[in-house]
Amino acid sequence: MSRVDRAEPAPANRPPSIDRLANRPELAALCARAGRPLVVEALRAWVEARRGEADVGDATACAAWCQERLAPLIEASQRRVFNLTGTVLHTNLGRALLPEEAIEAAVQAMRSPTTLEYELDDGHRGERDRHVEPWLTRLTGAEAAAAVNNNAGAVLIALAAIAEGREVIVSRGELIEIGGAFRIPDIMARAGCRLVEIGTTNRTHLADYQAAIGPQTAAILKVHPSNYAIQGFSKSVPAAELVPLARRHGLPVIEDLGSGTLVDLERWGLPHEPTAREAIEAGVDLVTFSGDKLLGGPQAGLVVGRAELVRRVARHPLKRALRLDKVRLAALEATLRLYADPEKLARRLPTLRSLARPAGEIEAQARRLAPALTGALEARARVEVRAVRGQIGSGALPVDLLPSFALAVVGPGLDRLAAALRRLPVPVIGRIADGALLLDLRMLDDEPTFLAQLDRLGELAR
Numbered sequence: 001m002s003r004v005d006r007a008e009p010a011p012a013n014r015p016p017s018i019d020r021l022a023n024r025p026e027l028a029a030l031c032a033r034a035g036r037p038l039v040v041e042a043l044r045a046w047v048e049a050r051r052g053e054a055d056v057g058d059a060t061a062c063a064a065w066c067q068e069r070l071a072p073l074i075e076a077s078q079r080r081v082f083n084l085t086g087t088v089l090h091t092n093l094g095r096a097l098l099p100e101e102a103i104e105a106a107v108q109a110m111r112s113p114t115t116l117e118y119e120l121d122d123g124h125r126g127e128r129d130r131h132v133e134p135w136l137t138r139l140t141g142a143e144a145a146a147a148v149n150n151n152a153g154a155v156l157i158a159l160a161a162i163a164e165g166r167e168v169i170v171s172r173g174e175l176i177e178i179g180g181a182f183r184i185p186d187i188m189a190r191a192g193c194r195l196v197e198i199g200t201t202n203r204t205h206l207a208d209y210q211a212a213i214g215p216q217t218a219a220i221l222k223v224h225p226s227n228y229a230i231q232g233f234s235k236s237v238p239a240a241e242l243v244p245l246a247r248r249h250g251l252p253v254i255e256d257l258g259s260g261t262l263v264d265l266e267r268w269g270l271p272h273e274p275t276a277r278e279a280i281e282a283g284v285d286l287v288t289f290s291g292d293k294l295l296g297g298p299q300a301g302l303v304v305g306r307a308e309l310v311r312r313v314a315r316h317p318l319k320r321a322l323r324l325d326k327v328r329l330a331a332l333e334a335t336l337r338l339y340a341d342p343e344k345l346a347r348r349l350p351t352l353r354s355l356a357r358p359a360g361e362i363e364a365q366a367r368r369l370a371p372a373l374t375g376a377l378e379a380r381a382r383v384e385v386r387a388v389r390g391q392i393g394s395g396a397l398p399v400d401l402l403p404s405f406a407l408a409v410v411g412p413g414l415d416r417l418a419a420a421l422r423r424l425p426v427p428v429i430g431r432i433a434d435g436a437l438l439l440d441l442r443m444l445d446d447e448p449t450f451l452a453q454l455d456r457l458g459e460l461a462r
């Protein structure tokens with residue numbers, strides 16, 4: 001635009017210069033936060049929406065409108081929350097919280113080149129899984145180990161590598177759906193295997209496995225029924241009984257442990273969950289489990305077992321598609337290293353620390369925080385300290401509930417209150433059950449932040 005043009009008076013209906021609008025002091029803060037290009041984009045929309053109007057409106061209203069329009073772009077989409085649902089390994093809230101050692105290792109790996117696939121000794125190419133394999137074999141007793149993207153990927157690649165084009169025998173009692181479209185029959189089909197279902201939903205016997213073995217059989221699969229339990233008149237065949245039968249026929253047994261764990265949780269007063277070592281000791285040839293469930297590390301799928309079978313997994317073309325990046329491998333290695341000293345594990349591994357937290361300590365915390373929540377609710381509802389039961393989550397121990405304590409809000413408008421809690425700067429996620437909004441405090445580690453934002457609750461719940 002020439003100097004002459006600019007000097008001419010603008011006709012009344014000509015749109016104002018977007019640049020001039022963007023320079024308004026009311027928009028300075030938004031420009032600093034969102035960057036000028038996004039503000040200019042929002043201003044164009046604002047002017048467009050007011051086309052034909054005599055003026056573009058009040059500067060404060062304009063700034064507020066732009067702020068609201070840009071909010072989804074300015075704020076991170078994935079946000080920190082308080083998980084007060086009572087479910088420790090909540091899949092929708094990101095499962096395990098990583099130990100500080102793993103966080104540091106991950107940050108380091110993000111900042112620098114690393115020896116991901118490089119041998120310092122001879123300067124040759126190395127295998128990326130060698131960073132975690134020694135720990136996985138040591139902690140499970142397996143001959144070899146590999147790591148992939150998640151346990152769904154581990155099951156997929158194990159089946160594809162061992163049984164593609166052939167039959168895999170599975171008990172009908174173990175044909176599970178984990179949620180998020182992970183169904184054993186579907187995974188089986190994707191791996192290119194034919195599923196041979198045996199037994200019934202509630203009862204499967206060793207003879208059922210025996211009868212199904214034929215010339216096309218490639219493997220027997222056992223699946224830990226993670227998120228449900230068949231009780232009453234039920235029977236499944238433990239791996240230890242299945243292995244001798246499989247051996248006689250020269251077949252491998254693959255077991256999907258789901259969560260799996262590397263240590264016996266009974267040590268911390270928790271119910272028993274099958275360990276990967278127990279499966280290996282029972283003679284299972286290939287065991288798969290998750291990295292971000294009870295193990296307490298980053299998302300990963302671990303495959304441990306006989307060297308020859310793990311090698312087939314590691315060399316399968318899917319391995320390239322499912323491999324872990326350097327950041328998660330660094331976090332996983334650091335997490336596994338903590339298992340070398342089980343005495344200190346409960347202090348250093350947040351998942352275990354949360355699970356082993358004594359109910360009495362949670363109750364004391366609830367009593368301490370109840371008055372603050374009562375005050376924040378401005379007499380709109382009543383707050384009680386209530387004994388509740390939480391869950392490990394992610395399929396571990398589905399029927400065993402963790403004794404805990406919650407701040408229970410009782411009164412009208414619980415849905416609206418739950419929504420207000422979700423709108424706090426660090427959203428608070430609870431659950432509505434038994435006529436109350438329950439905030440299970442097992443996972444509340446950052447009390448100051450929780451307390452500091454409560455004064456906003458009254459205004460949000462109005």
Ligand SMILES: *Cc1c(COP(=O)(O)O)cnc(C)c1O
Nearest residue numbers: 150151152224226258259290395
């Ligand atoms: C959780 C689970 C899976 C899926 O594991 P991801 O790590 O979430 O992929 C598969 N099988 C069982 C039995 C599980 O419990």
